[in-house]
Amino acid sequence: MKAIVITRLGGPEVLEVRDVPEPLLGPGQVLVRVQAGGLNFADIMTAHGGYPGTPKPPLVAGREFTGVEETTGRRVMGYTQWGAFGEKTAATPDLLWPVPSGWSAEAAVAFPVNYFTAYFAYWEAGFLEDGARGKRALIHAVAGGVGTAAVQIGKIIGAEMYGSSSSDEKLARVKELGLQHAINYKQRDYEEAIKEMTNGEGVDAAFEMLGGEHTAKSIRCLRDFGKVVQYGTATGRQPQLDLRALYAKAASVQGLWLTYLSSKRGLMQHAWKQLSQWIAEDKLHPVVGRVLTASQAAEGYQLLMTGKNFGKVVLKIS
Ligand SMILES: NC(=O)c1ccc[n+]([C@@H]2O[C@H](COP(=O)([O-])OP(=O)(O)OC[C@H]3O[C@@H](n4cnc5c(N)ncnc54)[C@H](OP(=O)(O)O)[C@@H]3O)[C@@H](O)[C@H]2O)c1
Numbered sequence: 001m002k003a004i005v006i007t008r009l010g011g012p013e014v015l016e017v018r019d020v021p022e023p024l025l026g027p028g029q030v031l032v033r034v035q036a037g038g039l040n041f042a043d044i045m046t047a048h049g050g051y052p053g054t055p056k057p058p059l060v061a062g063r064e065f066t067g068v069e070e071t072t073g074r075r076v077m078g079y080t081q082w083g084a085f086g087e088k089t090a091a092t093p094d095l096l097w098p099v100p101s102g103w104s105a106e107a108a109v110a111f112p113v114n115y116f117t118a119y120f121a122y123w124e125a126g127f128l129e130d131g132a133r134g135k136r137a138l139i140h141a142v143a144g145g146v147g148t149a150a151v152q153i154g155k156i157i158g159a160e161m162y163g164s165s166s167s168d169e170k171l172a173r174v175k176e177l178g179l180q181h182a183i184n185y186k187q188r189d190y191e192e193a194i195k196e197m198t199n200g201e202g203v204d205a206a207f208e209m210l211g212g213e214h215t216a217k218s219i220r221c222l223r224d225f226g227k228v229v230q231y232g233t234a235t236g237r238q239p240q241l242d243l244r245a246l247y248a249k250a251a252s253v254q255g256l257w258l259t260y261l262s263s264k265r266g267l268m269q270h271a272w273k274q275l276s277q278w279i280a281e282d283k284l285h286p287v288v289g290r291v292l293t294a295s296q297a298a299e300g301y302q303l304l305m306t307g308k309n310f311g312k313v314v315l316k317i318s
Contacts, residue, residue, distance in 0.1 A: 038112070047301070060084075066108040075098065077108040085315060103286075122153060122159070142170075164183045164185045170310055173310060190217070201223045204222075211232070211237045228254070296315075
């Protein structure tokens, strides 16, 4: 079968469409004929060799996919750690979900990583169980895949959202999804903007995926008892964390890693129960930025690396 292969460690130039053997099924796994793959930052880190738990190349790339389950013919969207960008992939049934009716393969592939991650961010922040009315969330990279998912969920649960991005154009599009307060961090410091927009009170939660000084800055954006949900380090820099800044307002920082949470069966089922209900109510609409062919995979990786995408970059696999 054809697959997008990470041929060696490196940047987008190491990706090649190659003929590879069909995947071997592990215990309990099922075969899925893949139609589309969704690109994630983690794919870039995997190609660079910086993603924990990933085997050495050559390796079939890709963590999320849509396709057709070989034995049942069911249309599915799924999540895995690698191997999604091949014509066939070995899937774990617990991490396969039916493609909602009316959704294309391209729309559905923009769902798993973004929406489960955004859902768990609100869950960790206590916005789901305690209620989100009147609660404020600062969402970094609000025009990204996870960011746009977080805005749609925040709108449903009634959160007051403050989103940061480098571009007015991207922010205007996210406002159409329901973002109330847009901050262009190229034009103004987001810490000052949050202070001003919240009358000096701060936010209840900051969804932080930049790392470096942004972790410390996000802590300073919190109000009393607030929480930074740290789910990435897109700057490539180690998050700065001053515990004394947490004492000062009884604040906290909590990590979020979907790779780990996806191994918690009950948690994933609980999340899917809520997410699928919102889908049935037509409240979630995955945002697809670009749809590229498998041979354009390197271009897709470049889009992510340069922050030029809005929503999900999708690769057509077959
Ligand atoms: N922990 C988890 O389980 C988990 C799950 C999913 C994603 N993530 C992480 O979350 C982050 C965002 O993922 P995503 O899929 O939403 O990404 P995305 O759609 O590609 O969005 C990334 C956006 O981040 C912004 N950005 C700001 N500073 C950046 C920098 N130094 N380098 C690159 N981008 C920068 C850019 O938007 P602006 O120009 O608008 O600022 C860029 O478009 C990534 O770090 C990813 O690894 C973690």
